[in-house]
Structures are given as structure tokens and as C-alpha cells.
Amino acid sequence: MPTNRSPKRRPKGPAAVPPGYRTVTPYLSVDGGAAAMKFYEKAFGARRLSEVLTPDGKLVHGRVRIGDSIVMLSDVFEGARTASPSRLGTSTITLHIYSRNVDALWARAVAAGAKVAMPLETQFWGERYGQLIDPFGHHWSLSMRVAMTRAQRDAMRRDAMAAFSKDTHPGTG
Numbered sequence: 001m002p003t004n005r006s007p008k009r010r011p012k013g014p015a016a017v018p019p020g021y022r023t024v025t026p027y028l029s030v031d032g033g034a035a036a037m038k039f040y041e042k043a044f045g046a047r048r049l050s051e052v053l054t055p056d057g058k059l060v061h062g063r064v065r066i067g068d069s070i071v072m073l074s075d076v077f078e079g080a081r082t083a084s085p086s087r088l089g090t091s092t093i094t095l096h097i098y099s100r101n102v103d104a105l106w107a108r109a110v111a112a113g114a115k116v117a118m119p120l121e122t123q124f125w126g127e128r129y130g131q132l133i134d135p136f137g138h139h140w141s142l143s144m145r146v147a148m149t150r151a152q153r154d155a156m157r158r159d160a161m162a163a164f165s166k167d168t169h170p171g172t173g
Contacts, residue, residue, distance in 0.1 A: 026095055026166055029082040031056040033059025036073055039135060040064050043112035044097060044105065046071070048059045066097060085137025094131065094139040102128050102144040114140070122146055124156035 017023060030036045034057060040046035046064035053059060058075040065071075071165040093127050099105040106120045113135045120130030120142065129143035148156075 006009070020065070022068075025069075026071050026093075028071065028136075028138055029076050029084045030059075030138070031076060031157055032085045032136060033062055033073055036134075036136045037062050037064055039073070039112060040066065040158050043109040043114055043134065044140075045108070067099075071095070080148040085139075088137075091133075091137055091139045094141050096141045096143070099142060099144050102130075102142050106130060106132075106142055109134075109140070109142070122148070122156075124153060124160045126153060 008117065028036070034051070034053065037046070037048055037051060037059070041048060041064070044066045046066045049063040049065055049070065051059060051062040058077070060074055061071055062073050064073075076082060076087065102120065109132055110116065115133040116130070117133050117139065118129075118131035118141075120128060123129045123143075126145055126148050127143040128146050129141060132140045132142065134140060
């Protein structure tokens with residue numbers, strides 16, 4: 001019996017999203033791109049995928065894989081429409097990493113030079129979660145889901161909401 005459906009055709013040309021990439025890929029602007037790539041390898045177990053350096057060692061474009069995600073980065077060049085967190089004095093985003101062993105990843109990142117912005121603790125939403133700032137000014141949150149009873153979660157949520165009602169963030173005291 002004939003069908004009204006046309007056969008599936010492969011699109012011509014390259015895939016819209018390159019293999020290995022996700023739909024959204026962070027691209028970091030840094031001061032010290034080559035050093036940042038080394039830090040991400042040491043702190044987060046990143047695997048270096050590629051790098052293009054200027055003759056004087058500035059990173060034109062680099063790619064690392066952290067877990068199943070690719071992060072791209074480059075040094076900031078004069079005339080660019082981006083700025084590094086070190087030039088801004090803060091970061092406008094936080095990159096989040098889920099881990100199967102967040103305590104080990106946390107220890108590794110801190111040993112590599114990340115600064116603790118919010119301690120790694122079990123949170124009311126059911127994750128062991130904390131925030132770090134890397135030596136290049138980028139903010140990172142690390143977490144893993146944890147088992148909690150409904151009573152534990154409810155008690156932690158009440159405590160957190162009480163802190164919020166006093167204009168205090170629960171993770172900062």
C-alpha cells in the first residue's frame with residue numbers, strides 16, 4: 001500500500017551542531033588563556049581538544065572537554081567586544097558541573113587554586129552543592145544529587161527560607 005510520507009533524507013553538508021557539542025556551548029574570555037586551559041585540566045579533569053596561539057603565546061581559540069561538555073575560550077584582545085572577569089571585577093555567569101563524586105572534584109579544584117565562594121554542603125533542593133571562583137575570575141558551581149527523605153528536605157527548606165526572609169543567603173551565613 002503506498003504511503004503519503006516522503007522518505008527521510010539526509011541534509012546535505014555538515015551537521016548544524018558539530019559532533020561532540022551540545023546546543024549551548026560556553027565561550028570564556030580570559031586573561032591568560034593558555035594558563036586557564038592548564039588550570040581546567042588540573043582542576044576539573046578537562047581534556048584539551050585544540051588550541052591556537054599567537055607567536056607571543058596568547059590564546060586565539062581553545063577548546064577543552066569537561067565531562068561530556070565542550071568549553072571554548074580565548075584571551076581578550078584589544079578591540080574585542082568581550083571582557084574577562086578579571087577586567088570586570090566579577091563574572092556575569094556561573095558555569096555548573098554535575099559530578100558523580102562532587103567531594104573529590106571539589107578537593108581537586110581547590111587544590112588547583114580555585115577559591116571557595118560558597119562551601120560545598122547538602123542543600124535543601126537535594127544536591128550537595130558549592131561555588132568556586134577560578135584564578136581567572138570565572139564562577140563555577142559543582143554539585144551532585146543526593147538522597148534525602150522528605151522530612152529532611154522539608155526541614156532544610158524551612159531553614160533556607162527563614163534565612164532568605166532575613167535577606168541572608170543560606171550558604172553564606
